[in-house]
Amino acid sequence: MVKKYSVKEILDKEFSILDYKVIVEGWVRSYRNSIFVILNDGSTVKNLQIILSKRMDKRITKEITIGTSVKVIGIIQKSIGEKQNIELKCSDLIIYKSVDSKKLQKSILQPKQHSLEKIRNQSHLRFQTNIFSCLMRIRHFISFSIHNFFHIKNFFCLHTPIITAYDCEGVGKMFRVTTLKNNLLDYSNDFFKRKTYLSVSGQLEAEAAIIGLGKVYTFGPVFRAENSNTTRHLSEFWMVEPEMAFFSLKECIDLAEEFLKFIIQFILDKCIEDLSFLNKNLKKWDKIKNNFLIKRLESLLNISFYRITYTNAIEILKKNKTIRFIHPVTWGMDLQSEHEKFLTNYYFKGSPVVVFDYPSSIKAFYMRVNDDNKTVSAMDILFPEIGEIIGGSQREERYKILLNRIKKFNINKNILWWYLDTRCFGSVPHSGFGLGFDRLVQFITGMDNIRDVIPFPRTPGSAEF
Structure with a gap:
């Protein structure tokens, strides 16, 4: 046979x-x-x-x-x-x-060198190109390694809703979901009988699930309606969001670092041929030289991520004399991409950096307020070239403080009644983080544009398929 x-x-x-x-x-x-x-x-x-x-x-x-x-x-x-x-x-x-x-x-199937932009313009055919098939295989193995990591760590995979009635962050623009055909919206006649949106996060549902399951993670598509036409943003993208009961912020940071290194080691073990091909061929676009792609990944496995407070980060940025920032540096501001890249690319010489204890005024309502009443137990992991790749925090488990935060952010507590209610049924100190999956793929593969690492990118003005 x-x-x-x-x-x-x-x-x-x-x-x-x-x-x-x-x-x-x-x-x-x-x-x-x-x-x-x-x-x-x-x-x-x-x-x-x-x-x-x-x-x-x-x-x-x-x-x-x-x-x-x-x-x-x-x-x-x-x-x-x-x-x-x-x-x-x-x-x-x-x-x-x-x-x-x-x-x-x-077509882009002609046997000659095409620009990444031209390949992107024929997205339905680019699976047949060497470069994009490499990217998709690596994307698969990154996804597989994520599930593998959490399985080893005894997490449970949780499927959270794509349609939601609230904005997890409280500040984002969201895509509305409705069956009504006119602008005079009477939600009593709508499909769900209320305002509904495409979800920006599964975090809050995951927080409810850990009270009983202990450790869970979500892995799914999320949606942002911001008009951000950049090489780092998508309107539809994928997030990995683990939540852990009885975890402090430090334990959360330790897990996140271990998680990223596990993925990188897995890709070096399983995808070396595809990485080598990308390393060789991306030179043609002058993006990577001297086997930098593989060396950069290997170097991350042998170092501990730098950890600094937000206040220390601001001090470092203020002392900078070599680069002129577009956005002036002041305590209380949200770090911009230029600041993140300075910290990772220049000050810490290409090493990942964890910034923690951010001002409470620039972080979400659910983050635990520190004893100084000025900062929250939040952290961001910054990667060279990419900037923020993980954002997380210890969550506010204290009912009264959480309620005050919700009021301070002008969020309707009647929408989040169930989230508040979880603090009345065995709530515990707990933490979690969110990984931008597509940004991680972008970092690992060395691609300059995030639209090149997702099969069918959704961006402002672009939804062809």
Whole structure:
């Protein structure tokens, strides 16, 4: 019986399956001299060379173009060429679908270097490019490592609502969800009988779940309606949000650092071929040099993240004499991207930095107020080039203080009645954080634009699919 293999399985087995008759399916990456077909099926960045028989029906070989989907049956043999160890000598080839030559000429599947912007403009085809298939495989393994980490740590995965009646942060712009067709909104006639929105976070539901489950995490899409057309922002993006009962802020920071290092080590172990390909080919866009991508990831595993208070960070920024900031530095301000990059890229020389104990006036209502009544037990983890990649805090478990914070932020307590109510049923000190999944993918892969690391980016003015 002839067995079907993926391209990765064949290349991984190499000489152990010499003279085996196999089936492989995929898409033609190149075709030359009417004999050599370079095949890829998405399982690896590497390709498999197919040697066609000179006796093969010319009507079939004439249909082969770049992008043609095929099924190949043949024998694995040693390659006489220098670029590959093995190749597949074809005995039978079946074409599933060829590619229209006129469409091919205008597509990103042409065998030449395309700009990332052009590739982005043909998002429905970019899965067939080497660079984007690398990105998607790495994205998969990052996702897998996240679930793996929390499973090892005895967390429970929690699926929180996408449709919600409140804004977790209390300050964001949200997408409204309604079935009403006019602007004179009578919510008593709406589907949910009230104002509803696409969720910006599953955190508050996760806080309810830990009173009984102990440790949970959410991993899902969230939505922001801000008109932020930058290389670091998406309107629809993915967040990972663990919540832990009986955790202090320090324990939360320790877990977050361990979490990030676990993911990076996992990707170095599982995705080195894809990382090497990106490292090599991103040089063509002058983004990365001298194997910097892999070295940068490896260096993070061998250091402890710097930890400084917000007040210390402000002092460091004020003493800066080398870079002129657009936003003046004062205590009580929210750190801007330029400040975060100065701390990570320059002052701490490319190392991640944890900034904690922020002013209470610039942080969310649910963060625990410190004894000084000026700051809250909040933290941000800043990565080089990216800036904030994780934000977290110890949550306010004290009912009266939480209620006062809600009032201070002018949030309707009647909407958050259930969240307040959790503080009356066995509430405990607890902490949690949120990881911007797409930003982590962006950092690991070295991509300059966050739209290049998500399959179908949703940004202001762009929702084509």
